[in-house]
Amino acid sequence: MIGATILMALTAVRRNAMRSFLTTLGVIIGVASVIAMVTLGRGATASVTRDISALGDNMLIIVPGADRRFGSSASARPFTADDVRAIREEVPSVSNVAPTSGGAGRAVYGNQNWSTGLTGADNAYLRVRNWGVALGREFTDAEVRSGSAVCLLGETPRQKLFGALDPLGESIRVGALSCEVIGILESKGTSTFGEDQDDFILVPLVTFQRRVSGNENIGAILVSARAGVPTRDAQLDLISLLRQRRHVRPGDEDDFIVRDMQEVGQLVGTVTGVLTTLLGAIAAVSLLVGGIGIMNIMLVAVTERTREIGIRMAIGARAGDVLLQFLVEAITLSLLGGVLGICLGLLGSWATTRAFGLPFVPGLDVILGSFLFSALVGVFFGYYPARKAARLNPIEALRYE
Amino acid sequence: MTNLVEIRDIHKIYGYGETEVRALDGVSLDIDEGDFIAVMGPSGSGKSTFMNLLGCLDTPTSGSYRLRGVEIGRLDRDTLALLRRHQLGFVFQGFNLIARTSALENCELPLLYQGVARKERRARALDALERVGLADRAHHLPSQLSGGQQQRVAIARALVTRPAVILADEPTGNLDSARSEEIMRLLVELNEAQRITIAMVTHEPDMADFARRIVVFRDGRVTSDEARRPLPRGGDPS
Numbered sequence: 001m002i003g004a005t006i007l008m009a010l011t012a013v014r015r016n017a018m019r020s021f022l023t024t025l026g027v028i029i030g031v032a033s034v035i036a037m038v039t040l041g042r043g044a045t046a047s048v049t050r051d052i053s054a055l056g057d058n059m060l061i062i063v064p065g066a067d068r069r070f071g072s073s074a075s076a077r078p079f080t081a082d083d084v085r086a087i088r089e090e091v092p093s094v095s096n097v098a099p100t101s102g103g104a105g106r107a108v109y110g111n112q113n114w115s116t117g118l119t120g121a122d123n124a125y126l127r128v129r130n131w132g133v134a135l136g137r138e139f140t141d142a143e144v145r146s147g148s149a150v151c152l153l154g155e156t157p158r159q160k161l162f163g164a165l166d167p168l169g170e171s172i173r174v175g176a177l178s179c180e181v182i183g184i185l186e187s188k189g190t191s192t193f194g195e196d197q198d199d200f201i202l203v204p205l206v207t208f209q210r211r212v213s214g215n216e217n218i219g220a221i222l223v224s225a226r227a228g229v230p231t232r233d234a235q236l237d238l239i240s241l242l243r244q245r246r247h248v249r250p251g252d253e254d255d256f257i258v259r260d261m262q263e264v265g266q267l268v269g270t271v272t273g274v275l276t277t278l279l280g281a282i283a284a285v286s287l288l289v290g291g292i293g294i295m296n297i298m299l300v301a302v303t304e305r306t307r308e309i310g311i312r313m314a315i316g317a318r319a320g321d322v323l324l325q326f327l328v329e330a331i332t333l334s335l336l337g338g339v340l341g342i343c344l345g346l347l348g349s350w351a352t353t354r355a356f357g358l359p360f361v362p363g364l365d366v367i368l369g370s371f372l373f374s375a376l377v378g379v380f381f382g383y384y385p386a387r388k389a390a391r392l393n394p395i396e397a398l399r400y401e
Numbered sequence: 402m403t404n405l406v407e408i409r410d411i412h413k414i415y416g417y418g419e420t421e422v423r424a425l426d427g428v429s430l431d432i433d434e435g436d437f438i439a440v441m442g443p444s445g446s447g448k449s450t451f452m453n454l455l456g457c458l459d460t461p462t463s464g465s466y467r468l469r470g471v472e473i474g475r476l477d478r479d480t481l482a483l484l485r486r487h488q489l490g491f492v493f494q495g496f497n498l499i500a501r502t503s504a505l506e507n508c509e510l511p512l513l514y515q516g517v518a519r520k521e522r523r524a525r526a527l528d529a530l531e532r533v534g535l536a537d538r539a540h541h542l543p544s545q546l547s548g549g550q551q552q553r554v555a556i557a558r559a560l561v562t563r564p565a566v567i568l569a570d571e572p573t574g575n576l577d578s579a580r581s582e583e584i585m586r587l588l589v590e591l592n593e594a595q596r597i598t599i600a601m602v603t604h605e606p607d608m609a610d611f612a613r614r615i616v617v618f619r620d621g622r623v624t625s626d627e628a629r630r631p632l633p634r635g636g637d638p639s
Binding site: 008319 | 453456458459478479482483485486487489491493497498499500501502506510511513514515516558
């Protein structure tokens with residue numbers, strides 16, 4: 001009997017194919033936007049997470065200054081070579097220690113010039129950031145120790161300065177410093193935040209200190225936690241060592257920050273997750289509007305088919321049979337909209353993620369969720385018209401013109 | 402032996418107090434198995450109300466109505482629907498086929514509600530269409546059929562469940578005289594050859610002449626009840 005009722009409902013939907021499609025359009029758009037929003041949001045989250053791990057999976061960044069939540073105060077004392085040595089010797093939970101110091105400058109080669117970042121560091125920097133050399137070689141120990149005038153180019157300055165030319169062995173000038181190009185770094189591309197990660201030139205730290213900054217300060221120390229050691233443990237070890245070395249009294253705030261990049265990644269992930277939920281919820285509102293559209297058409301259909309309802313009742317349909325038929329019709333419409341909306345949403349978000357270079361992460365939970373939600377919309381908005389149909393008096397319904 | 406239909410002192414009153422209308426005011430009537438009665442009377446005589454009660458679409462205010470010995474005067478809506486589903490067939494003045502649904506599917510509909518399996522449903526619907534001479538039009542839509550053909554499909558739909566009674570409400574009201582006679586001959590044939598009980602409302606004496614028995618209503622009462630032809634002898638199935 002239920003099978004027969006479903007059959008009748010499907011027949012009715014098919015009989016009005018065009019109107020059925022227009023009715024479901026609201027649900028199609030609703031479901032499609034929920035799917036698209038959530039899929040895009042998750043793509044963005046995945047992209048951010050990927051960027052963070054591209055920075056170095058278990059990387060910790062130590063910078064001077066108190067944690068003010070938004071940036072650090074510039075007045076704090078920088079680190080010294082002794083701090084770096086102490087970390088290397090006294091903190092077993094970290095493996096690579098890379099002191100860096102950075103600035104900016106105008107790089108010039110021939111008649112080409114390019115404003116870029118200039119970073120002083122050693123090969124440990126490449127280890128921590130999990131960065132390889134695409135062309136040429138890394139620094140030698142002698143170059144690092146003596147502060148030779150050599151440099152590694154990021155992909156962006158290489159392209160701007162040399163174009164199709166071979167940069168190896170050429171001499172470029174960065175501000176007051178002249179140096180020989182010994183290698184080109186692998187390209188990491190643009191991060192989700194829109195930052196060009198390849199736009200900088202790397203020189204040995206000593207070279208930077210002597211020839212550019214003119215002091216022995218270390219602006220930031222990058223370390224990686226030893227494999228198998230939780231970054232949180234390494235972070236605590238570093239904090240206790242540096243508090244001691246920098247004479248921070250117990251109870252006073254740290255005058256430096258040890259930032260765990262995994263933590264940053266998780267934080268960003270949380271933020272994008274909240275945004276995704278929010279967008280999905282807004283999209284769900286349009287799904288409700290689609291449901292109202294279905295109710296509207298079902299009410300029209302009940303009026304229009306009053307005579308048919310009368311005939312069915314005369315033939316022997318109980319109130320419940322009529323209720324079920326119209327309810328199934330409404331649910332069929334909304335589920336049809338749900339399925340089409342899922343296809344449209346996946347297609348749309350696939351195209352969009354392609355266009356923005358985001359990963360495409362369709363979630364089974366969103367797909368099933370919006371499918372169920374559209375079924376619920378059908379039940380909810382189909383019930384009232386169906387009840388109206390079921391309550392008709394057969395004698396009056398048969399006489400209805 | 403009980404009669405197929407036994408109606409005793411039935412009243413149907415609409416409204417209360419000053420607006421009270423006594424649509425039926427003490428009607429008693431029996432219908433035998435295999436009979437063909439024509440119900441006549443001017444408009445407002447109560448004949449439509451009577452047919453609605455007979456068709457279990459409505460319940461009387463007072464009195465008793467037994468169909469095959471079962472008292473149905475006080476049943477609820479759903480039970481009445483089940484009675485209609487299994488015991489009654491309807492033919493209307495306006496044909497009342499379901500639009501955009503083929504003749505065959507229209508005939509299958511009552512069986513669908515009875516829960517008859519697909520194969521049997523199709524066979525029985527085709528058989529019913531054959532009995533009204535429309536087997537070759539099974540897949541036509543109502544809009545592709547003439548009025549007379551539509552009414553024959555409606556008769557097939559009423560027949561298909563093998564009901565105790567077929568109720569026909571002005572079945573020729575929308576047809577010209579040639580088509581009307583065709584429909585009436587079909588009803589007579591079904592009644593005589595297949596012993597199907599028919600109760601028909603009409604206001605045309607020509608059509609009433611086809612029936613075995615003519616019952617005339619006026620002001621909610623039966624004023625005349627005249628048997629024109631006897632029921633066939635013997636072969637009583639009960």
